[in-house]
Amino acid sequence: MxxxxxxxxxxxxxxxxxxxxxxxxxxxxxxxxxxxxxxxxxxxxxxxxxxxxxxxxxxxxxxxxxxxxxxxxxxxxxxxxxxxxxxxxxxxxxxxxxxxxxxxxxxxxxxxxxxxxxxxxxxxxxxxxxxxxxxTAIQALTAAHAIPLNTVNGPVQITTGRRLRDHGWPMGAETVAVMLDGECSFRRLDPAGVTIWWGAFLGMPQQVLYDGPLADAAQPIEAIRTAARARHGWIMDTYLLRKA
The missing domain is CATH 3.40.1010.10 (Tetrapyrrole methylase, N-terminal domain)
Structure with missing residues (x-):
């Protein structure tokens, strides 16, 4: 064998x-x-x-x-x-x-x-x-932003961009870690009270990070992501969302 x-x-x-x-x-x-x-x-x-x-x-x-x-x-x-x-x-x-x-x-x-x-x-x-x-990408992301994955006693949901797009915010989750999202599905959420921490090429020389209230950060992240993918021909990114 x-x-x-x-x-x-x-x-x-x-x-x-x-x-x-x-x-x-x-x-x-x-x-x-x-x-x-x-x-x-x-x-x-x-x-x-x-x-x-x-x-x-x-x-x-x-x-x-x-x-x-x-x-x-x-x-x-x-x-x-x-x-x-x-x-x-x-x-x-x-x-x-x-x-x-x-x-x-x-x-x-x-x-x-x-x-x-x-x-x-x-x-x-x-x-x-x-x-x-x-x-994991989640470890690399939270380390790069110097944030914990969860709040004290707070639930975390790990999901995909496809599920976030099709089903919205996971029920009962305070923090959502999103993997495999090629469509910036965070743009489909109600941004009120939501903070995003996003990162691409984590741990590499070309690493790029962005964070802030989702209402303010969604458009810049999408623009940065599009430019980075065009420049490199590929992109691997992930992000964390948290409700206040």
Missing amino acids: QDLWLIGIGTGSPVHVTGEGMQALRDAATILVPQKGAGKDDLAELRRRIIAASGTTARIVPFDYPVRDPGLPYLERVDAWHDQIAERWHAAMGKGGSAGPVALLVWGDPSLYDSTLRIAARLPVPPRIRVVPGI
């Missing part, structure tokens, strides 16, 4: 990879590096920098990442996409050429709003999974 190690790498900064993660890279026999196409070469390059910083002698196997079919309904589209990713993983793992653990670097943490574990379960022969946790 193949060993597959899923190594959380934080938000792309080598200093956000834990000591355990670096050791896992050194101990791996093969490391898979996804290539996400034109305009996203930085993503593969960031992975390669982390790999180089670990000092590993593992064999590096790149593979092309599939794209989602925009013509399918959302859940069907994601399901088909995960099948395709699993097929690419399986093919790339076969190119490793040596026995030993295969490692895959995962943004943030493989257990938090990430489908890596679900994709691994779709491999033709289920591997032995080892998860090495990384710094």
Whole structure:
């Protein structure tokens, strides 16, 4: 049975990879590096920098990442996409050429709003999974803004931009951490009494932060996000919302 190690790498900064993660890279026999196409070469390059910083002698196997079919309904589209990713993983793992653990670097943490574990379960022969946790985007965001995740005894809801857009403010939540929002869904909320702390490229040299009352900050954040994505060709951002 193949060993597959899923190594959380934080938000792309080598200093956000834990000591355990670096050791896992050194101990791996093969490391898979996804290539996400034109305009996203930085993503593969960031992975390669982390790999180089670990000092590993593992064999590096790149593979092309599939794209989602925009013509399918959302859940069907994601399901088909995960099948395709699993097929690419399986093919790339076969190119490793040596026995030993295969490692895959995962943004943030493989257990938090990430489908890596679900994709691994779709491999033709289920591997032995080892998860090495990384710094999550939420940790990086709250640290960058020097704020706590919650208030004293206050509830926190972690959700996606899609759910915020479709269902509004989660019932009973005082603080909402929002992941995977490509549409600035905070613009759809009633901003009264809401503060936002937003960040992109967390922990990287190009990190950008913005915070303030949602009524005042929503438009500047959207403009900053649009400009940053155009400049870099991609963006990874997250934000925290809190009601007074």
